[in-house]
Amino acid sequence: MNLEYFIARRLVSAKNHKSSISAPIIKIAVIAIAIGVIMMIIAIATGVGLQDKIREKVSAFNGHIIISNYDDNRSEVSVSPIPVKQDFYPEFKSVPEVSHIQAVASKAGIIRTEETVEGVIFKGVGKEYKWDNLKEYIVSGRIPDLQNNLNNEVILSQYLADRLKLKVGDKFNTFFMKEDANSMPNMRVFELAGIFNSGFQEFDATYLIGDIRHIQRINKWRNGEVGSFEVFINDFDKLSETGDEVYKNIPSTLDSRTIEQKYSNIFEWLTLFDFNIALIIIIMVIVGTINMVVALLVLILERTQMIGMLKALGANNWSVRKIFLYNAGYLIIKGLLWGNGISLALLLIQKHFEIIKLPPESYYVTVAPVTIDVPAILLVNLGTILVCLTLLLVPSYIITKISPVKALRFD
Numbered sequence: 001m002n003l004e005y006f007i008a009r010r011l012v013s014a015k016n017h018k019s020s021i022s023a024p025i026i027k028i029a030v031i032a033i034a035i036g037v038i039m040m041i042i043a044i045a046t047g048v049g050l051q052d053k054i055r056e057k058v059s060a061f062n063g064h065i066i067i068s069n070y071d072d073n074r075s076e077v078s079v080s081p082i083p084v085k086q087d088f089y090p091e092f093k094s095v096p097e098v099s100h101i102q103a104v105a106s107k108a109g110i111i112r113t114e115e116t117v118e119g120v121i122f123k124g125v126g127k128e129y130k131w132d133n134l135k136e137y138i139v140s141g142r143i144p145d146l147q148n149n150l151n152n153e154v155i156l157s158q159y160l161a162d163r164l165k166l167k168v169g170d171k172f173n174t175f176f177m178k179e180d181a182n183s184m185p186n187m188r189v190f191e192l193a194g195i196f197n198s199g200f201q202e203f204d205a206t207y208l209i210g211d212i213r214h215i216q217r218i219n220k221w222r223n224g225e226v227g228s229f230e231v232f233i234n235d236f237d238k239l240s241e242t243g244d245e246v247y248k249n250i251p252s253t254l255d256s257r258t259i260e261q262k263y264s265n266i267f268e269w270l271t272l273f274d275f276n277i278a279l280i281i282i283i284m285v286i287v288g289t290i291n292m293v294v295a296l297l298v299l300i301l302e303r304t305q306m307i308g309m310l311k312a313l314g315a316n317n318w319s320v321r322k323i324f325l326y327n328a329g330y331l332i333i334k335g336l337l338w339g340n341g342i343s344l345a346l347l348l349i350q351k352h353f354e355i356i357k358l359p360p361e362s363y364y365v366t367v368a369p370v371t372i373d374v375p376a377i378l379l380v381n382l383g384t385i386l387v388c389l390t391l392l393l394v395p396s397y398i399i400t401k402i403s404p405v406k407a408l409r410f411d
Contacts, residue, residue: 003319004326005326007323008330009326009330011303011327012327012330022299022302025295026295026331028295029288029292029294029295029331029335030331030334030338031335032288032291032335033288033291033331033332033334033335033336033339033388034335034338034339035284035339036284036285036287036288036335036339037336037338037339037340038343039280040280040281040284040285040380040384041339041340041344041347041377042343042346042347043277043281044277044281044373044376044380045343045347045371045372045373046369047273047274048273048371048376049368049369050363050365050368050369051270051273052371053364053365054200054266055236056133057198057199057203057364057365058200058263059133059232059236059259060133060134061134061198061203061207062230062263063102063229063230064231064232064233064239064243064259065231065233065239065242065243065256065257065258066228066230066231066259067082067088067228067229067230067231067250067255067256068227068228068229068255069082069228069253069254069255070254077106077108077121078106078107078215078219078226078227078228081105082225082228082229082254083223083225084103084223084224084225084226085223086229086250086251088229088249088250089101089103089229090128092249094249095245095249097235097242097245098232098233098234099232099234100128100130100231100232101231101232102126102128102129102229102230103126103212103226103227103229104126104129104212104226104227104228105215105216105226105227105228106121106124106215106227107121107122107124107215107219108121108176108177109122109174109175109176110175111160111164111172111208112172112173112175113164113165113172113173115164116164118160118163120160120206121206121207122208122209122210122215123207123208123209123210124210124211124213124214124215124227125146125209125210126146126212126226127146127147129146130232131143134198134209137198138194138196139158139196139197140168140194141168141169141193141194141195142193143155143193144194144211150213150214151191151211152171152188152189152191153190153210153211154190154191154192154193154208154209154210155192155193155195155196155209156192156196156208156209157195157196157197157203157205157207158195158196159204159205160204160205161195167192168193168194168195170191170192171190172189172190172192173188174187174188174189174190175187176188176218186218190210199360199365199366200360200364200365201360201364202364212226215227231246231256239258239260243256243257243258243261281380285383285384285387285388288335288384288388289387289391289392292328292331292332292388293391293392293394296328296392297395297398299324299328300398300399307320307402308402308403308404310323311402312404317399317400320399321396321397324399325389325392325393325396328388328389328392332384332388332389333385336381336385340377344372347370347372348372350370354367354368
């Protein structure tokens with residue numbers, strides 16, 4: 001049996017240990033470790049959760065990569081059509097990371113009701129449109145049926161529906177301007193099939209989604225021409241590399257942009273969360289380590305006679321130091337267990353009951369999202385143990401300065 005571990009275990013389990021002078025300091029050290037772990041895990045879970053949710057929402061309305069004409073790539077509105085017959089459509093076989101591609105087109109319009117007027121961008125989509133990304137945001141009604149003949153069903157955001165005082169089943173007029181400013185605008189009567197609420201104000205206040213064939217007819221596009229292509233990929237972490245591959249595999253007359261490039265302000269804001277998370281982790285580790293250093297010093301001073309006796313019996317300095325490092329390791333693990341248990345409980349409560357709300361105009365979400373990243377949590381625990389024990393080697397050096405003769409005479 002490991003002698004140092006055996007002695008450390010006896011010290012921890014001793015009855016007088018709980019009533020010793022060091023007991024309250026040890027409790028404070030354990031609580032500090034637990035609180036630090038709680039803060040770190042919650043920071044990671046909420047930070048990563050918010051990043052994932054916002055990325056998910058942006059890609060739901062735009063795909064991960066947008067392929068368009070060069071003269072359209074800075075505008076939400078499709079100006080010059082693109083032939084639908086492309087080598088990369090309907091399957092982008094030359095880039096394995098691509099999971100789906102869909103054709104879309106956009107046109108600016110004005111919704112007019114008896115009481116108010118709202119400007120919108122009508123986004124036309126086809127039969128292959130990936131509705132799965134938007135289904136979770138549908139709050140009433142259903143998605144439009146675009147699989148058969150052309151119909152007038154559309155979906156609108158809760159924000160616009162409230163401003164226009166529309167509900168599911170209502171019909172309303174939408175006007176689209178022609179290229180000739182002197183001509184009368186095109187009018188379409190749409191039926192509201194469903195209402196969505198993404199919590200993303202930039203999209204909710206903009207899009208009206210319906211059949212792409214309306215835009216093709218209004219613009220008099222021929223042979224099924226489209227405005228742009230939206231590309232979805234398997235791994236968001238490879239967005240930049242996949243974006244480069246997509247650009248290399250499309251005709252020179254077309255351009256492609258990732259959503260990180262299109263919405264650079266949003267994604268630059270998201271990168272700040274990585275810095276905040278790292279800062280919280282560093283601060284919590286420092287606080288926890290300082291408390292453990294104080295606790296270890298108190299333990300050493302409290303056991304000065306025992307240290308002298310062990311040295312007198314032939315134990316070397318490293319052997320005695322290991323006893324106290326084992327003791328400190330036990331306290332660290334105890335704090336980690338409490339911290340992990342409490343933090344995971346809080347995260348699961350938030351995940352299932354959505355207690356904490358957020359203002360969508362500031363955070364683009366209505367509820368604080370949570371992503372329980374198991375590898376990250378394990379890394380936090382392992383890193384805390386390694387950092388604390390490594391730094392505790394320094395204060396444990398005081399053991400080498402304790403003389404057996406003086407220690408055994410200590411009253």
